[in-house]
Amino acid sequence: MMKNKNEARTIWQGVWRRLKKNKPAVIGLLIIITLILIAISADLIINYEEYAIKQNSSIRLQSPNKDHWFGTDMYGRDIFARIVHGSRISLTIGLITIALSITGGGLIGAVAGYYGGKIDNILMRVMDIFLAIPPILLAIAIIAAVGSGIPNLIIALTISGIPGYARLFRSVVLSLSHEEFVEASLAVGSSNAWVIFKHIVPNAIGPIIVQATLGIANTIIVASSLSFIGLGIQPPVPEWGAMLAEGKEFLRYYPYIVIFPGIAIILTVLSLNLLGDGLQEAIDPRLKN
Amino acid sequence: MLNVFLKKGAPMDSQLLKIKNLFIKYETDDDTINAVNGTNLEIKKGEVLGLVGETGAGKTTTALSVLRLLPKNIEEITQSEILFNGKDLLKLSEKEMMQIRGNKISMIFQDPMSSLNPVLTVGDQISEVLELHNFEQKSKEEIQKRVDEILELVGITPKRKTEYPHQFSGGMKQRVVIAMALACEPELLIADEPTTALDVTIQAQVLAMMNDLKEKYNTAMLLITHDLGVVAQMCDNVAIMYAGEIIEYGSIYDIFGSDRKHPYTIGLFGSIPSLTEETDRLKPIEGLMPEPTNLPTGCKFHPRCPRCMNICETTIPDYAEFDSHIIKCHLY
Amino acid sequence: MYKYILKRIIMLIPVIIGITFIVFSIVSFTPGNPGRLILGVTASEESVNQLNEKLGVNDPFIIKYKNYMCNAIKGDFGKSYNTGEPVLDVLLQRFPTTLRLAITAILIASLVGIPLGIISSVKQHSFIDSLSMISALLFASIPGFWLGLMLILLFALKLGIFPVTGDEAWLNYVLPSITIAAPTTAIITRVTRSTMLEVIRQDYIRTAKAKGANKLRIIWKHSLKNTMIPVITIMGMDFGYLLGGTIIVEVLFGMSGVGQIMVKAIRMKDMPIIMASVTLLAAIFCILNLIVDLLYAYIDPRIKAMYKS
Numbered sequence: 001m002m003k004n005k006n007e008a009r010t011i012w013q014g015v016w017r018r019l020k021k022n023k024p025a026v027i028g029l030l031i032i033i034t035l036i037l038i039a040i041s042a043d044l045i046i047n048y049e050e051y052a053i054k055q056n057s058s059i060r061l062q063s064p065n066k067d068h069w070f071g072t073d074m075y076g077r078d079i080f081a082r083i084v085h086g087s088r089i090s091l092t093i094g095l096i097t098i099a100l101s102i103t104g105g106g107l108i109g110a111v112a113g114y115y116g117g118k119i120d121n122i123l124m125r126v127m128d129i130f131l132a133i134p135p136i137l138l139a140i141a142i143i144a145a146v147g148s149g150i151p152n153l154i155i156a157l158t159i160s161g162i163p164g165y166a167r168l169f170r171s172v173v174l175s176l177s178h179e180e181f182v183e184a185s186l187a188v189g190s191s192n193a194w195v196i197f198k199h200i201v202p203n204a205i206g207p208i209i210v211q212a213t214l215g216i217a218n219t220i221i222v223a224s225s226l227s228f229i230g231l232g233i234q235p236p237v238p239e240w241g242a243m244l245a246e247g248k249e250f251l252r253y254y255p256y257i258v259i260f261p262g263i264a265i266i267l268t269v270l271s272l273n274l275l276g277d278g279l280q281e282a283i284d285p286r287l288k289n
Numbered sequence: 290m291l292n293v294f295l296k297k298g299a300p301m302d303s304q305l306l307k308i309k310n311l312f313i314k315y316e317t318d319d320d321t322i323n324a325v326n327g328t329n330l331e332i333k334k335g336e337v338l339g340l341v342g343e344t345g346a347g348k349t350t351t352a353l354s355v356l357r358l359l360p361k362n363i364e365e366i367t368q369s370e371i372l373f374n375g376k377d378l379l380k381l382s383e384k385e386m387m388q389i390r391g392n393k394i395s396m397i398f399q400d401p402m403s404s405l406n407p408v409l410t411v412g413d414q415i416s417e418v419l420e421l422h423n424f425e426q427k428s429k430e431e432i433q434k435r436v437d438e439i440l441e442l443v444g445i446t447p448k449r450k451t452e453y454p455h456q457f458s459g460g461m462k463q464r465v466v467i468a469m470a471l472a473c474e475p476e477l478l479i480a481d482e483p484t485t486a487l488d489v490t491i492q493a494q495v496l497a498m499m500n501d502l503k504e505k506y507n508t509a510m511l512l513i514t515h516d517l518g519v520v521a522q523m524c525d526n527v528a529i530m531y532a533g534e535i536i537e538y539g540s541i542y543d544i545f546g547s548d549r550k551h552p553y554t555i556g557l558f559g560s561i562p563s564l565t566e567e568t569d570r571l572k573p574i575e576g577l578m579p580e581p582t583n584l585p586t587g588c589k590f591h592p593r594c595p596r597c598m599n600i601c602e603t604t605i606p607d608y609a610e611f612d613s614h615i616i617k618c619h620l621y
Numbered sequence: 622m623y624k625y626i627l628k629r630i631i632m633l634i635p636v637i638i639g640i641t642f643i644v645f646s647i648v649s650f651t652p653g654n655p656g657r658l659i660l661g662v663t664a665s666e667e668s669v670n671q672l673n674e675k676l677g678v679n680d681p682f683i684i685k686y687k688n689y690m691c692n693a694i695k696g697d698f699g700k701s702y703n704t705g706e707p708v709l710d711v712l713l714q715r716f717p718t719t720l721r722l723a724i725t726a727i728l729i730a731s732l733v734g735i736p737l738g739i740i741s742s743v744k745q746h747s748f749i750d751s752l753s754m755i756s757a758l759l760f761a762s763i764p765g766f767w768l769g770l771m772l773i774l775l776f777a778l779k780l781g782i783f784p785v786t787g788d789e790a791w792l793n794y795v796l797p798s799i800t801i802a803a804p805t806t807a808i809i810t811r812v813t814r815s816t817m818l819e820v821i822r823q824d825y826i827r828t829a830k831a832k833g834a835n836k837l838r839i840i841w842k843h844s845l846k847n848t849m850i851p852v853i854t855i856m857g858m859d860f861g862y863l864l865g866g867t868i869i870v871e872v873l874f875g876m877s878g879v880g881q882i883m884v885k886a887i888r889m890k891d892m893p894i895i896m897a898s899v900t901l902l903a904a905i906f907c908i909l910n911l912i913v914d915l916l917y918a919y920i921d922p923r924i925k926a927m928y929k930s
Contacts, residue, residue, distance in 0.1 A: 128636075129636065129639035129640065129643060130643065132636050132639070132640055132903060132906070132907050132910075133640055133643065133644070133899075133903045133906070134860070134861030134862070134864050134865060134902070134903065134906050135861055135865075136861065136862065136864070136865030136868070137861070137864065137865065137868075137899060137902055137903060137906075140868070140883070140884075140887070140899070141644055141647045141648060141895075141899050142647055143887070144647070144648060144651060144887040144895050144899075145647050145648060145649075145650035145651045146650065147652075217762070221762075221764045222865070224764055224766075225764055225765065225766055225865070225869050228764075228766045228869065228873075229766075229868070229869055229872045229884050230884070230888065231884065231887060241764070241766070244766060244767060244770065248770060248873075251770060251773065251774055251778065252774070252778045255774055258767070258770050258774075259771075262763075262764070262767035262770070262771070265764050265767065266759075266762050266763050266764075266767070269762040269763075269764075270758065270759065270762035273758060273761060273762050274758070277758075
């Protein structure tokens, strides 16, 4: 329970210290940072137009070699280039979706949890009905309506994520608002907004960061799955899932077209999962004996 | 290392439990924890021994070690012995220990709310201990009869044996726990703060019931508590534990009545509010019990002792004997 | 107890109605010209408009919804814009395949995940523990469609043991079910293990040990039921992803289930099929969750007591 800035700082120091001890989590963190750097500097690494997009049938379907580290696909495009540029897409979609979902779901859930009563009832009833539809299905339905493409995919995934975060925020706020330090703060005359920002948010941030990290991992899998069945991002955009969709015809004799994008997804998701798990243990350490 | 306890030991045939020189320490990532440091205890058949001390003194660890219920990363020094009817429990195999647990020696714990399995009926949990130790090959009906019998003895109607723990109140739950512990008529019952979690009125009822059962079955008891009132009500002898060792031992007349007492014991009595005397303030003992990772040299109580002398800081005191009353202090 | 079950089933109905409303609202945003789709490119503008008017395309939203629901109660879910078949027939025909896939996946996940989780918790820090935890983490991070492709590559294409696509024989269901089950199995293993570790630390387990119970009895009689309670809850929460996986797998392995036709219908803007298949899949999800809730009450006497009234 944090009372002031200094205490908050030491809590985060403690979290960082414990996280550092967790080797898999650190590996995950390093991998994700590397991937983010790759995504940011994608254009510096390898040229987009020339290698990732331009079709060149003379060099098509080459196995991995020294010119094309991951080989070339059925249109002669360099797979390494496509994967590097694809990282931008996946990470961007993941981050934006989660950021929007958390904001939207957070507002709904926090309001419901804090004010309670009728507001809570109505909001949660609506959320519950949305939650009765599996998130992937909801996303598919939205895409059915608005069509595919990056912005639409983000909208669909955001909306399907909001009910879950609304529930999470609501339960966090509910459990915290009955803690004594909140009552004490209200008793000395703090306004509701002050209490929310000064007391509730800092304590709630830990679990939310964990859920966000795992949420990004999950979003990346769902986004690539949707692209795979043609409902997310369409080729020629080098989204990893879409690459797999294109490559599946050539699975038997040119499996590398499918293997490399898959490994890229796995690496990204795995590192996020390791980091998320590590954060969870670091923020809420449990006795391990 | 003192053989006082051995010398004063009762004739062998009435001696039930004898803990000799118990040392328990375990290693964690950061430190070594010296939980128990040379404890000696003895209980005769049918005797109730109170084990008194503050939280962290090592009482529960000692009790758990009798039934070998300590977690596996515990190290015990090989000089220790726990003799039960002459056999050293520390040397028995796990299989042999399982036959003793619940059967010859039973243990009940502090919190009745969590001691019972929520998904099993109360009757099931009691009959289980009978089935586990069914040497006489009793039939199912006979076992159920015994379950009914023991439930009645603890004051619960046998009809309720098909109910689940959440349907019972705290005091009733503890009665069920006691019923489970006594179903096989053990020779020794170890009770770790059995009434601490209960309301005071319920406490009195449960203690009275335990007393009746003790009379009926002549069960010996190791009663762990920090409540001197419970000790006065139930116990024949008392051992006072501090920082993993026994610092005073005697009958309740010795401990409650004698003028000679270990300074810690004096402090314990002094911190109780009295109904008869008028005082301005309670006299708690200053300071805290030392961390088991960082024990003081010499007499372990010396940093807090109001009568500390120079010798107390350097030398571990001997046991001073006054008939049945034994005190480990330089003052004597 | 049966009254409770009946009550829960009845409470499902408003939920499903709510779902139809949401899905209908979303799907009605779909741009498209049903009349044109049905009659084809060559038909005249006039006949297309006539058909659209007949289908109620230009009606206000509420009227459209009301008409749809009134028909639905009678069993008429419309006709496919593409093939003209009654939607009900299409779905009934494909429903068993989807159900078979989902149930097989759930069975695989439980029968592999739960024992593995228990063994890992009992032999904590052993080789098998590390192996299963690493595998669990890995399989939770592998997208289903990639796993499916790899399985096809190895077992169907290279080794020829299983067929690649289709759903005629039970052999066809093996690779798809494993693909769907993999992430769920991973989660079940991890949750079973961590729950079991917590359960073992509980006071009532210490009581059981003090009674002289051996390890096997403690696991089977004292721990298992208590462990299953959170595990089943998590499984219920995972069903959503399980269904998502089923949809993907149906497309990948070319199996004629509800998911496959739904995806096709989306591409073709075949509204009646989209509407009905999404609702059906959502309804399956709700029913599966209901079963989980009932199982919950069956295992935990505290919950059972709450609902006996």
